[in-house]
Amino acid sequence: MDLILAGLGEAAVRLVTGDPDVRAATTAALAVSGSATLLSIATGVPAGAWLGLARFRGRELVLSLVNTGMGLPPVVVGLFVAVLVWRSGPFGALDWYCTRQAMVVAQYLLAAPTVAGLTAIAIQSVDPMLRVQLAALGATRGQTLAILVREARLPILTAAMAGFGAVISEIGASLMVGCNIKGDTRILTTAIALDTSKGEFGSAFALAFILLLLVFAVNLVTTWAQQRRRPA
């Protein structure tokens, strides 16, 4: 019990004084996960919107693959990206191994299927008759797509938040391709793991508190989006 209390006390001090290690890990985590999430929104939302609206042979198979992607084990993604950016790998010339870029790629691969899959569901949840109504109002295909995405913006926001929530809490892939370099690729999760292994619970608790705060913020936005009333 003393150990926990001492850890929590030290965590409070580190948070209040703005400990540089804690600040660095938080900044790195937000930069890496934020970039990966933005990339996954940029590609996942259009792809998901298309998947939600298009009707083509093999659509169910594609949706199944995307859904499978939502449950990808981070260590498998880490392995895959590590092999790609390994010095002798296909993208070795980029020299991305143990960099934030490699971490962004890994986290993007984890977040993009979540964003695309949930966007497809969000678009499909918009009343199908709205498409008929928009066509009746003389909307072109592009206008229809833009309006449907805007109508589904809150579920799509939820999709983006889910993507961010998945990667901000992820450790396996980031550790494998980022190498947990202090002040560079060390993020909240990898720092917590390292500090815990060293018995530095005060630092670990401080980082864990920030991580929980971020996850709570994500869930707050998601809950607000889900509870909002729709027009008749």
Next chain:
Amino acid sequence: MTELLTANDLAVWRGQREVVRVERLTIEDRETLVVLGPNGAGKTSLVLALASLIPFRGELRFHGEIVREPIAYRRRIAVVLQRPLLLDRSVRENAALGLALRGVGRHDRDRRADAALARLGVAHLATRPASSLSGGEAQRVSIARALALDPEILFLDEPFAGLDAPARESAIADLARAVGDGGVTTVLVTHDRDEALSLADRVAVLIAGRIRQVDRAESLFVRPIDPEVAEFVGVENVLPARVQASDDEITRLVIADRVLEVTATPPAGELFPLVGIPPDDIVIARETPATSARNAFAGKIVRVEPIGRRMRVVLDCGFPLVAHITHRSARELALRAGDDVVASFKATTPHLLARHRRAEISPLGSFAQGRSSRSSPLG
């Protein structure tokens, strides 16, 4: 009147099933055509095809020209569907949506949207979010969204189906005024006879995907062309008869040994026509009235039951007869099952139909035993 829209050999298929086939249907400029039919008749499919919103076979001519560019055609019409389908925006933005899609500038579209909202009595809601509206308000906004476009044809697919009775009556009145004031050519799809009567210049009756009759509203409801149409438009009395004699003025018909006099002439060569007698045109009295009505039949009341604002009186006059009277009349005459009364109607009231199918009238003896048959109101 000029033909604004014409459908020729129009057919709509759902999978392997043909749900609508219309040989020819015209919509005249500035008229209100009501497509009336029971649930599942294909009304929505027909209106969506007429608006070129679903695939169809056949030909659609707008101003005499074949419709080849659906989007261009749709930008000259407007469609209101069963549900309002408003966007998660303000009421004004919703009312102006069609104009925005057509590239109309903000100032102009807001002005036209506000004018349309005012026509539907919901101008005061303009700045409210659409999510805060009641069902009736939302449907008015949906109609305003359509009217703001100044459409050449306004299609309405059962727009009041989801509203409660007071909201529906009020919305119908507002629609009638808005459409009438603007002289908008309107096609309204409904299964509600009162809506049809309130709004229609002409009525097209759609049953099982086929248009069975197109007529002026006031004619169709008293002169349905066949028993199925009669049944649907509320002419409950469709009775098999035999022509006894006919001259220039009067045709004498025999129904279950009782003689009717009608001014209508039987369909060509038809010796056994069906007689349609609108229930609203039958007068119930305790004694035979001294009037000019040529037909008066003594009978016994089988049943008296309320149907909305009227009472339905089922009689056994030697043949089954249904009359619709007001609650006040039923109360003042103190009508009860088993009472002896006299039902009368003028010779001009009944109309004669060709007998397309075998009549299913029950023999008198079975009435008292309560046996049911499709055309017997006594069952």
